[in-house]
Amino acid sequence: GIDLSNLIGMLITAFIVVIGIVVALHYLRIGGEAGMLVAQVAEYLPRLIGGIILLTAGLILVALLTDYIGKLLTGLFPKQFVEIGEMLRNLLLIGLIALVVSIALDLMLFTGPLVYPLILGTVIIGAGIFIGHTIVRNIVEDHPEFAAAAPYAKFLLYLVFLMVGLGAIFANFPNTAHVVQNVAWGVAIAVGILLAPVVYTLAKRMAKEVKE
Template structure:
């Protein structure tokens, strides 16, 4: 009985000693929540009044946000609110000063939360900045090309957008400590595929505008180029997986043979049309 009373006494003493820290942590959390809410709403109103949201809504990313039901001012205000609340959570965990394995886990989570929010913030604000920069440069380079070659300017703008988005993703993943040997090839593969699609669309349109005789085979050319960039991108994505690269290499050889066979009738048709046009001209 004496031992039980001693244990209960020690538990009660531990709880009493921990009460000030628990109350302080709760107060910090409550203050953090209310301050975060107030500052978040203030930032929301500021973004709305400055006019950034109207300009953003006209961009490609802005239209995507709007179609998804997202609002830039609410998003930025929510991020600011979340940042302040996370800071209050980190401070509350430090005040509690919990020991043992559970305390170590809590400290690890508290240390990682700012990195997680920072990575999300980099992705969101980075995407907004990249979209603005790509559109700005696209408008600058468009006068450098003839009016009927606007697709080349769009192609260059899209390539810049894809490259910068890849950089933003890598920076965000590094911040969140999620980068590694698997992530880099994955991003590289998708960049190759995206850039290949943009290049193919721009080049095929430019060629068909100048040479009408190629319109009939433009679909075949697009398909072949899409497939080539898809194979290259897949090779980059699975480069770290043993055995997969050999499979992709075999597929590439088979595709190259099929491409060569398909080119024979296409080349014959184009040559035949060109001869007919020359005969008509004579």
């Protein structure tokens, strides 16, 4: 595993070294285009190292915070709803990670038309995976007769959130978003056709059980 204390120490050391280099370059007063380039690099380096430090420390704090909140939520919910507490913890984890990443990218000046849609789309996809998994698992636990359809339902839910996430990622690119939308409709129709026999079989089985 990664030695976090060593990693943070190295990042702080790098930050101090970069500050020293920036101060030294300021006093050297290099002229011309080379001087301008050096000045720009020297000005950006603290942002880069600071963003990496913020990202590292932020993710560690997020993991600790969500673990603590997850334990609280697990204790608050009854045993049959423990999965809901776990799902909320995972959703909170995804949201806080996205927040830390966005702040770190802002600090490092990594901005653009694709950055925030990419973060939003990733959050949607990640949240969808957790939500879909939790919903399907709870349904199967309460209604074992749906176990045969569980993989298909899970795949369909994952696919829905995947398409929504991709739509969010490529929101600023209308042509690509249109292609994603068409693909989503095609896949949805195909999945519906594949699910039809499964639904029919389950309905037939349930009707038979009701008669008995």
